[in-house]
Amino acid sequence: MERVLVTGAATWTGGNLIRRLSQRDDMAVFAVDDRSPRIRFDADFRKLSLDGLDLARYILEVDPTMVVHLQSVHRTSEEGRRASSEDRILGSLGLFGAIERLTSIRSVIIKSDTAIYGASPRNPSVLAETTRPQGKPSRHQRDLAEMERFIGEARKVHPETVFTTLRFAPIFGPNVGNSISRYLTLPVVPTLLGFDPRLQFIHDRDAVDALEHAIDNPIDGIFNVAADGQMYLSRMLRLGRRIPQPLPGRMFDTALRAMTRFNVPAPDHLKGLMKHGRVTDTTRMHEDFGFTPTHTCRQTVLCGYERIDTNHDAT
Numbered sequence: 345m346e347r348v349l350v351t352g353a354a355t356w357t358g359g360n361l362i363r364r365l366s367q368r369d370d371m372a373v374f375a376v377d378d379r380s381p382r383i384r385f386d387a388d389f390r391k392l393s394l395d396g397l398d399l400a401r402y403i404l405e406v407d408p409t410m411v412v413h414l415q416s417v418h419r420t421s422e423e424g425r426r427a428s429s430e431d432r433i434l435g436s437l438g439l440f441g442a443i444e445r446l447t448s449i450r451s452v453i454i455k456s457d458t459a460i461y462g463a464s465p466r467n468p469s470v471l472a473e474t475t476r477p478q479g480k481p482s483r484h485q486r487d488l489a490e491m492e493r494f495i496g497e498a499r500k501v502h503p504e505t506v507f508t509t510l511r512f513a514p515i516f517g518p519n520v521g522n523s524i525s526r527y528l529t530l531p532v533v534p535t536l537l538g539f540d541p542r543l544q545f546i547h548d549r550d551a552v553d554a555l556e557h558a559i560d561n562p563i564d565g566i567f568n569v570a571a572d573g574q575m576y577l578s579r580m581l582r583l584g585r586r587i588p589q590p591l592p593g594r595m596f597d598t599a600l601r602a603m604t605r606f607n608v609p610a611p612d613h614l615k616g617l618m619k620h621g622r623v624t625d626t627t628r629m630h631e632d633f634g635f636t637p638t639h640t641c642r643q644t645v646l647c648g649y650e651r652i653d654t655n656h657d658a659t
């Protein structure tokens with residue numbers, strides 16, 4: 345029987361993945377997070393700090409055959425809140441340190457982010473997995489790169505283990521509660537005057553499908569995961585019946601800082617994305633990873649906004 349350990353169980357994506365896996369007779373699922381789960385599931389759950397060594401000790405105790413690492417960087421990194429560099433990466437450092445000590449693990453699946461490419465006018469128009477980012481990296485971008493470096497070190501120790509790194513485009517939808525979804529679903533959306541970035545998303549349920557596909561079809565490597573197509577910000581806001589509020593640079597920065605008072609974090613990597621945009625090449629996702637999202641980029645945007653308009657209590 346597979347023994348699957350899933351970190352990031354408190355997220356919408358993690359909770360729904362665990363719920364699916366818990367229904368399988370051939371899997372024993374162990375879930376971990378430092379917050380209480382939003383989604384109910386039947387798996388064994390431990391509330392452990394992901395930036396402490398207790399997580400590593402628990403992994404050694406569980407002795408899993410598979411690890412699904414969803415909370416791959418600390419939430420302070422994703423949301424732009426202040427924390428020391430050591431605190432932000434300690435969870436991944438402890439996890440990969442534990443993985444290196446285990447012989448039972450056959451497969452490790454890591455949720456990364458296309459934010460690792462940054463958002464720079466010097467980046468190519470389409471970013472492949474081998475693209476070297478340009479420009480000054482954000483804190484979140486640096487943390488993602490450091491986390492992926494841990495994967496490389498673990499791969500050297502266990503070359504027989506399959507390490508699948510999924511670099512997700514922003515997951516869009518009212519359920520996930522991430523920074524970009526909260527920002528883009530505001531009734532009035534502050535935008536940067538003179539810029540109309542190209543954006544790419546992945547539907548929240550397609551994100552869960554991609555993780556489940558990786559569990560069922562282990563393949564080593566790094567893969568961009570995004571819906572087919574792309575969309576300009578202006579077009580997206582029209583589809584969502586949102587009102588854009590173009591602002592010059594300093595006023596735009598002030599507006600984003602003000603949003604944090606209303607529980608809408610606006611970290612530096614989000615500011616860069618809203619200025620320069622980001623589109624990735626998903627050829628490897630289709631041809632090598634063997635996964636095709638159900639929703640296109642346009643359908644993802646429409647589904648996300650429709651759920652907001654019809655279900656204001658979604659969390």
